[in-house]
Amino acid sequence: MKIAVLGAGRVGSTIGRLWHAAGHDVTFAARHATRPRALAAELGERAHAASVAGAVAGAEVVLVAVPGPAVTGALQAAGPLDGRIVIDAANWLVRGVFGQQQLSLRSLADAFPRARWVRAFNSLSVGVMADDNHREPPWVLFVSGDQEAKPAVAHLIRDAGFDPVDLGGIDDSQLQDPGSALWTYTLTRDEATALVARIKSGDAAAADPLTAPFEKFRDHAPDDPAFFLEHLSRAVFEAGIWQVVQDKWDGIREAFHGFDPAQVAAMTPAEIAATENDARVIRNKAKIRATVQNAREVLAVLDSYGSIRAYLASFPDAHAASADMRRRFKFLGDTGVWRLLISAARDTGG
Numbered sequence: 001m002k003i004a005v006l007g008a009g010r011v012g013s014t015i016g017r018l019w020h021a022a023g024h025d026v027t028f029a030a031r032h033a034t035r036p037r038a039l040a041a042e043l044g045e046r047a048h049a050a051s052v053a054g055a056v057a058g059a060e061v062v063l064v065a066v067p068g069p070a071v072t073g074a075l076q077a078a079g080p081l082d083g084r085i086v087i088d089a090a091n092w093l094v095r096g097v098f099g100q101q102q103l104s105l106r107s108l109a110d111a112f113p114r115a116r117w118v119r120a121f122n123s124l125s126v127g128v129m130a131d132d133n134h135r136e137p138p139w140v141l142f143v144s145g146d147q148e149a150k151p152a153v154a155h156l157i158r159d160a161g162f163d164p165v166d167l168g169g170i171d172d173s174q175l176q177d178p179g180s181a182l183w184t185y186t187l188t189r190d191e192a193t194a195l196v197a198r199i200k201s202g203d204a205a206a207a208d209p210l211t212a213p214f215e216k217f218r219d220h221a222p223d224d225p226a227f228f229l230e231h232l233s234r235a236v237f238e239a240g241i242w243q244v245v246q247d248k249w250d251g252i253r254e255a256f257h258g259f260d261p262a263q264v265a266a267m268t269p270a271e272i273a274a275t276e277n278d279a280r281v282i283r284n285k286a287k288i289r290a291t292v293q294n295a296r297e298v299l300a301v302l303d304s305y306g307s308i309r310a311y312l313a314s315f316p317d318a319h320a321a322s323a324d325m326r327r328r329f330k331f332l333g334d335t336g337v338w339r340l341l342i343s344a345a346r347d348t349g350g
């Protein structure tokens, strides 16, 4: 197929490379020509760079992989979309914070009615997309109101090495919006399919973004309390700066004794002061002190409940657990609890 990839950043380059490897003809476009040209040169035959309008003019399928706020402008620059399948992979996510402005697929279809709209790939992180050592192919959600576009897009998702999960029609796109129950890749395909069925049957709790990661973590929490303290501390450090933290995490883990709660709780004022000046760590005194205080609270939880799993199992639902965690632990707000649960759930077997 002839595919235009609008956006030559992390997502556009990753999916474009995968489609090119599967034999498709891929044209990259962005506002600046440098990255599209570099990708075309890297991939060689069947890979091209063009302007946005030029790429779309020659394409049967268009992948939109630009930042959410740039989508409308990019599509206006694209010229006629008549009859083309347009796959929107964009999210309104500015510095890791969810925007309220995520465009529904319906509103995009209203604004650009001549395209055949699909939303796909927006719920899968590019780290997972680019990792070719999966135990099983990652599942990719897609929604569309166009019954003929659906099989073509499912085919393209498979060509990229992923497993398509049809989430529904044009009015279902909010189910895979940032922050939704299905948005992050914490579930196996079977768990995701079961969750889709629960949501579609009208189970309101299932659609809640805290519930699935909470239930998975509660049911499979490892015995090691350091696992809990590490994910808790990561949520604390990530507040506001999650991308920076991602890069520094190995150093932070070392500085905090592998998150062994007893060792962190026993850190002396001198050791805490040294950590505050440790270049491996995000040097935020409030977060460092919160981590030590939280380790003490983890020990208190272990004292009262015996294990993290028993602590989690003591709550009737995710929201009660979340309220208790926000009360007990320092520097942990709503987003922090959500991050803690999704990263812990992702790392538990299940």
Ligand SMILES: NC(=O)c1ccc[n+]([C@@H]2O[C@H](COP(=O)([O-])OP(=O)(O)OC[C@H]3O[C@@H](n4cnc5c(N)ncnc54)[C@H](OP(=O)(O)O)[C@@H]3O)[C@@H](O)[C@H]2O)c1
Pocket: 006, 007, 008, 009, 010, 011, 012, 029, 030, 031, 032, 033, 035, 052, 064, 065, 066, 067, 068, 070, 071, 073, 074, 089, 090, 091, 092, 093, 121, 122, 123, 124, 125, 126, 127
């Ligand atoms: N990163 C993830 O894990 C992930 C996963 C799923 C979905 N998404 C979504 O996918 C989209 C792309 O994410 P990304 O991580 O690939 O971002 P990125 O690395 O910042 O790349 C964005 C690309 O869009 C281009 N661009 C920006 N404005 C444009 C415009 N008006 N017209 C044409 N091209 C434009 C940029 O190049 P120029 O500046 O040269 O134009 C760049 O090539 C975002 O909406 C993001 O939310 C991201």
